[in-house]
Amino acid sequence: MTRELHRPEKRQFGRRTVLWHAWIKVAGRDREACIVRNFSVTGALLEFASETPAADRFQLAIDHFNFTAECYVRHRSRTGVGVYFSDTVLNGQAINGIAPAEVVARIQAERELRRRGPGPARS
Numbered sequence: 551m552t553r554e555l556h557r558p559e560k561r562q563f564g565r566r567t568v569l570w571h572a573w574i575k576v577a578g579r580d581r582e583a584c585i586v587r588n589f590s591v592t593g594a595l596l597e598f599a600s601e602t603p604a605a606d607r608f609q610l611a612i613d614h615f616n617f618t619a620e621c622y623v624r625h626r627s628r629t630g631v632g633v634y635f636s637d638t639v640l641n642g643q644a645i646n647g648i649a650p651a652e653v654v655a656r657i658q659a660e661r662e663l664r665r666r667g668p669g670p671a672r673s
Contacts, residue, residue, distance in 0.1 A: 565590040566657045572596070572612045574621075576605040586612060589657070591650040593624065593634035602631050615653045 565588040573581045574596070582603060587595040594610065610633065611618045621633035635650055 565595070566654060568657065570612055570614055572610060574603065575609040575611065576603055577608075581611075586610075587630070589650070589653065591654050593621070593632065595630060595632050597630045599629075601628060602626050612653070615648060615656060617648050617650075617653050619650070 567588050568586055570586040570589075572584050572586045574584055575581045583599070585597045587597050589595075596610070606623045608621055609618055610621045620636040622636065623631050624634050625632045
């Protein structure tokens with residue numbers, strides 16, 4: 551575990567640690583709940599309550615950001631998968647129009663608002 555904490559970042563765009571409820575949809579099956587543990591403009595780390603889905607390709611939907619994208623599994627563990635977004639998504643054309651870069655920008659904006667705390671009262 552310690553080794554993983556100090557591993558150098560290999561991604562071109564760093565991951566953001568998050569905790570979001572999300573869904574995956576594998577063709578021909580019902581959607582399945584998951585948790586997004588980290589997110590970057592190129593992919594995400596997903597965690598499942600039970601074993602990971604066997605599919606190597608699926609849609610990821612994050613309702614909080616109205617984000618839906620085609621994903622491919624890059625690596626998997628017993629209860630999690632690391633995914634990367636399809637080339638279409640990486641070119642800014644997510645299924646419903648919001649790109650991963652916009653989600654990352656929203657993450658940063660939300661964190662900045664929380665860091666600042668409540669502003670002065672307005673009349």
